[in-house]
Amino acid sequence: MKHRSIRQFTGVAVLASALMSSTALYAQDDVIHFGGLATLEGAFAEPGADGLRGMELAFEEFGWEIDGKEIEFTSASSDGTPDVALESARRLIEQDDVDILVGPLSGSEGIRLAQYAKEQTGTTFLNGGSAAVETTLVDPAENFYRFNTDGAQWTAPLGEYLVEERGWDNIVIVSEDYSFPYAQIFGFMATYCEAGGTVSDKFFVPVGNNDYSSVIAQLPQAGGDVDGMYVVLGGSDAVNFLTQYAQMGGDLPIVGGTNAVDQTVLAARGQARQLLPGVLASGPISDNDDSEAWTTFVEAYRDHFGEEGLPSPSVFAYNYYTSTKAALTALQKVGGDLSNDHADLREALDTLELESPTGTVTINENRQATAAIYINEIVEDEEGDLTTEPLMRVESVDQFLGLGEDAYMELGLPSRDNPSCPS
Amino acid sequence: MTRRTLLWCAAGMGLIAYPLLVNNFWLVQIGGRTLGFGTIALSLVFLVAYGGMLSLAQMTVAGVAGYAVAYFTAPVAGVGLLLPWPLALLIALALATLAGLLIGLLAVRTLGIYTLMITLAIAMAFYFLTLQNYAIFNGYTGFSNVQPPVVAGVDFSRALPFYYLSLAIAAACYGAVRHITRTPFGLALQGVRDNPRRLRSLGYDVARVRVVAFAIAGLLAGLGGILNLWLNGSISPASVGINPVIDVLMAAVLGGFLHPIGAYVGALVFTVVDNFAINFIARERFNTLIGLVFLAVVLFSPDGITGLLRRGRIWLEEKVARLNRRRGRNAGSSSPMQSRQET
Numbered sequence: 152m153k154h155r156s157i158r159q160f161t162g163v164a165v166l167a168s169a170l171m172s173s174t175a176l177y178a179q180d181d182v183i184h185f186g187g188l189a190t191l192e193g194a195f196a197e198p199g200a201d202g203l204r205g206m207e208l209a210f211e212e213f214g215w216e217i218d219g220k221e222i223e224f225t226s227a228s229s230d231g232t233p234d235v236a237l238e239s240a241r242r243l244i245e246q247d248d249v250d251i252l253v254g255p256l257s258g259s260e261g262i263r264l265a266q267y268a269k270e271q272t273g274t275t276f277l278n279g280g281s282a283a284v285e286t287t288l289v290d291p292a293e294n295f296y297r298f299n300t301d302g303a304q305w306t307a308p309l310g311e312y313l314v315e316e317r318g319w320d321n322i323v324i325v326s327e328d329y330s331f332p333y334a335q336i337f338g339f340m341a342t343y344c345e346a347g348g349t350v351s352d353k354f355f356v357p358v359g360n361n362d363y364s365s366v367i368a369q370l371p372q373a374g375g376d377v378d379g380m381y382v383v384l385g386g387s388d389a390v391n392f393l394t395q396y397a398q399m400g401g402d403l404p405i406v407g408g409t410n411a412v413d414q415t416v417l418a419a420r421g422q423a424r425q426l427l428p429g430v431l432a433s434g435p436i437s438d439n440d441d442s443e444a445w446t447t448f449v450e451a452y453r454d455h456f457g458e459e460g461l462p463s464p465s466v467f468a469y470n471y472y473t474s475t476k477a478a479l480t481a482l483q484k485v486g487g488d489l490s491n492d493h494a495d496l497r498e499a500l501d502t503l504e505l506e507s508p509t510g511t512v513t514i515n516e517n518r519q520a521t522a523a524i525y526i527n528e529i530v531e532d533e534e535g536d537l538t539t540e541p542l543m544r545v546e547s548v549d550q551f552l553g554l555g556e557d558a559y560m561e562l563g564l565p566s567r568d569n570p571s572c573p574s
Numbered sequence: 575m576t577r578r579t580l581l582w583c584a585a586g587m588g589l590i591a592y593p594l595l596v597n598n599f600w601l602v603q604i605g606g607r608t609l610g611f612g613t614i615a616l617s618l619v620f621l622v623a624y625g626g627m628l629s630l631a632q633m634t635v636a637g638v639a640g641y642a643v644a645y646f647t648a649p650v651a652g653v654g655l656l657l658p659w660p661l662a663l664l665i666a667l668a669l670a671t672l673a674g675l676l677i678g679l680l681a682v683r684t685l686g687i688y689t690l691m692i693t694l695a696i697a698m699a700f701y702f703l704t705l706q707n708y709a710i711f712n713g714y715t716g717f718s719n720v721q722p723p724v725v726a727g728v729d730f731s732r733a734l735p736f737y738y739l740s741l742a743i744a745a746a747c748y749g750a751v752r753h754i755t756r757t758p759f760g761l762a763l764q765g766v767r768d769n770p771r772r773l774r775s776l777g778y779d780v781a782r783v784r785v786v787a788f789a790i791a792g793l794l795a796g797l798g799g800i801l802n803l804w805l806n807g808s809i810s811p812a813s814v815g816i817n818p819v820i821d822v823l824m825a826a827v828l829g830g831f832l833h834p835i836g837a838y839v840g841a842l843v844f845t846v847v848d849n850f851a852i853n854f855i856a857r858e859r860f861n862t863l864i865g866l867v868f869l870a871v872v873l874f875s876p877d878g879i880t881g882l883l884r885r886g887r888i889w890l891e892e893k894v895a896r897l898n899r900r901r902g903r904n905a906g907s908s909s910p911m912q913s914r915q916e917t
Contacts, residue, residue, distance in 0.1 A: 263807075328705075566651075
């Protein structure tokens, strides 16, 4: 019996120590360890998987090594909530000892991780797809970089465009009720109201809502005093709303938030589809951009992932790719030197001018990206698929939407009621 | 009895010495989370094992305490009211107990699956309340940056103090449950579980006994909820949504309802599997692995891991006894029957 229990105990001890040190072997000098955090479960599982594809594409481009130092990649999942994102980030950093963390995917997770970054000064964080305004605006962390534009930057050019090019000056807004849509409305209204537009009403619906009849009943008819509506819904919410709106005979002209024209919505079948061609939206990428950088990126994505990937890289693949490439480019500049709490790497990142698939990206003193934004129109291609066609490319949209820091800070933080510009 | 005492001493020493052996991740994210989350699961095990009542609202009660602490110690954007932390904790625990009491009042006249349905409905109602109410719960965003207090120079947001705080609270809760089950109230509760009609004819107010049990479970869950809040540093509707609500049930079922320690065993296994499944399988499929592990436990040991351990021990003891008999030793002193009674 003694032998048996000793043997059992040894077995358990070996298993436990194997678990605890599962990755301690990697903590060597000739390895650079990357962590990737994305949502691989829940409503954002598909965008999360595409984000990690973007990361792998960047590693592939650099041949999985920097100056002879091998790149090790560990991924972790969140379900889109700050609690789980934090848990996974802690595992990557405190247990797996990653040097550089790329992630997370969604807004509230990003706000939480930027706080956590302050505790982990020995790790360099690069944002994944998360686009809440607060992440790099409110008390930003020294070691949290966002080489992606945020939700407000994505929509800022659209507001001005609508007033000046389309002559719209009175709209209603239908939006999901959380931080990312607030940021989208915030950016849109900042320039839209400035240019003389008014918003007569905002309708907020909970995420994952199925029945939009009460909202649709309150929407004004086309041809009245409203020019159109701004729909800031994503994924299944957008599909459900548009389907029900079409079924009830709604015919207001539509402009969309960035997620409303994502491939996950454009690929949907049914009545939602008939409302989509001609819809305007804005965002950091455009499917049909014909610049060389973008077409090369799309080619590489299709070559590498084939059937497994989406028909065209999503905004999440683009964002994760860009952040990972920023880290790799900076690492190459400093020869993979991570000593002294990444001092050299961070200096290189601070001054990096990154060539991304949509042109040059730079960051400001809050480590927030300045980059080009596209105004897109949804078009049907010859195969009957819906894609986004660039109407206009707006260069160098910065964190403060071109208003200057002081004027921008005076706007306050995005919320349900902020901003507001009723007629 | 001495062997049992020895075992407990060894377990206690092991838990106290645990920080010497591990890194911060294992200390806080596995250890701290097991103890806090386990305390919430303990409140459920208490209700099921001694009261025969299965509640899905324990995470909700924990959330009430968590939200209260956040509201009174970390106000954001005009929501909240800054109070000294001891007062905030007191209010939070009182609210959690009250929430448990109210849920008990609603659920107490139902049994079995109906209790489950009512408490699930309450849990979901609370989730949507937190999601849509901005005046108290701050809607979708909730509260972030909630730090544990610094008491007499000890900063409980640091890994080591937080672990010992969690350990102390978990040990106290565990001890309290063990103690309560031996009090007249605890015995009455077990009587209510086994035969409510007989208890009623003996003059007990069955409904009141059950409601008090819910209130006690509320207090336990509240303590666990506060630890959970401090571990995450934030609370939002997702912390009280359907997933965490089910997680509590899962941890309790994994551990088994035979013994209160099952709550912590279940929480430990749940946390480890939840954290490391992704290391062993393709990253798109790791939830399948988690599901299979849970399925295997429930399938092969319906009374959870503690049931498995108990059966293992009985089997071992029987084998030893048989071995002793065969060697012609004093076979009577450790017969299988006797050892079973000891447990």
